[in-house]
Amino acid sequence: MENWFVALTVFEKVYWIVAIAGSAILLVLVIMTLIGGDVEDMGDVDTDIDADTGIDFQFLSFKNLMGFFTIFGWSGIACIENDLSTGLTVFISVVCGLLMMLAMASLFYYLAKLQSSGTLKLSNAVNQIGEVYLTIGANRTRIGKISVNVQGTLRELSALTDEDHDLVQGNVVKVHEVTDTGILIVNLLNK
Numbered sequence: 001m002e003n004w005f006v007a008l009t010v011f012e013k014v015y016w017i018v019a020i021a022g023s024a025i026l027l028v029l030v031i032m033t034l035i036g037g038d039v040e041d042m043g044d045v046d047t048d049i050d051a052d053t054g055i056d057f058q059f060l061s062f063k064n065l066m067g068f069f070t071i072f073g074w075s076g077i078a079c080i081e082n083d084l085s086t087g088l089t090v091f092i093s094v095v096c097g098l099l100m101m102l103a104m105a106s107l108f109y110y111l112a113k114l115q116s117s118g119t120l121k122l123s124n125a126v127n128q129i130g131e132v133y134l135t136i137g138a139n140r141t142r143i144g145k146i147s148v149n150v151q152g153t154l155r156e157l158s159a160l161t162d163e164d165h166d167l168v169q170g171n172v173v174k175v176h177e178v179t180d181t182g183i184l185i186v187n188l189l190n191k
Contacts, residue, residue, distance in 0.1 A: 012080055015093070019073025026066040058108070064101045072097035122178045125150045125157065129174055129189060136160060136167040136186065146173055146186060159184040 008016065058064075076093035084092070130148030133156055137144065140160040144167065147156050159175075160183055161167050173186040 011086060012077075015073050015076040015080060017073075018069050019077055022066055022069030022073050026063075026070045029063055029066060059101060059105045061105070061108075063108075064104045067100045067104045068097035071100040120151065120155070122150070122157075122182050122184070125175045125184055126178060127175060129172065130159075130186070132159075132167045132169050132171040132173060135169065138163055138165050138167075142166075143183065146175075146184065148175060148184070157184055158182070159186045161186050161188075163188055 005013065005016070072093045075096035076089055079089035079092050125148055128148050128150060130146040132144060133147045134145040136142065136146070136159050139162065143158050143160055145156050146159045147154060149155075150157070159173070160179075161173070162176075162185065167173060167186070167188060172189040174189045175184050176187050177185045179185065
């Protein structure tokens with residue numbers, strides 16, 4: 001192994017060192033990410049950018065740089081093995097590395113957009129159809145409960161009605177509005 005490395009030119013040695021070092025660090029980052037380890041403490045440039053709330057797409061991060069060096073190194077080695085010129089090898093490896101950075105930044109950007117806060121917004125219940133779960137008193141005299149699908153989840157929420165008669169279990173209702181205190185105002189659907 002030592003003889004092989006010594007026989008390489010300086011140009012080839014640089015690509016092999018960059019490829020192996022980049023691959024090793026990227027492998028550690030991937031493993032830590034998969035097992036839930038915190039890789040933010042490894043000098044991530046993202047921490048400097050996070051304070052600026054105007055940037056969502058982060059092209060320059062530690063993970064992306066490791067992806068760049070990994071692909072830069074391996075694509076350069078592939079070019080050298082195919083006897084391409086030095087200039088063309090450098091050009092192809094830089095372009096491949098930048099494309100890898102763009103792909104990784106895009107992936108993390110779109111994965112972050114998939115996250116939701118999990119906060120229930122009662123305003124999303126307006127105009128939804130539900131079913132009375134616990135009797136709701138006529139003319140807002142007694143708070144009842146309805147089962148209604150809000151934000152993709154079936155929920156049991158407190159409700160009042162302006163109807164002249166009680167709404168009993170099984171009645172189908174439509175959410176008309178939400179009070180400031182978070183109670184749904186419902187109307188009987190089949191009038």
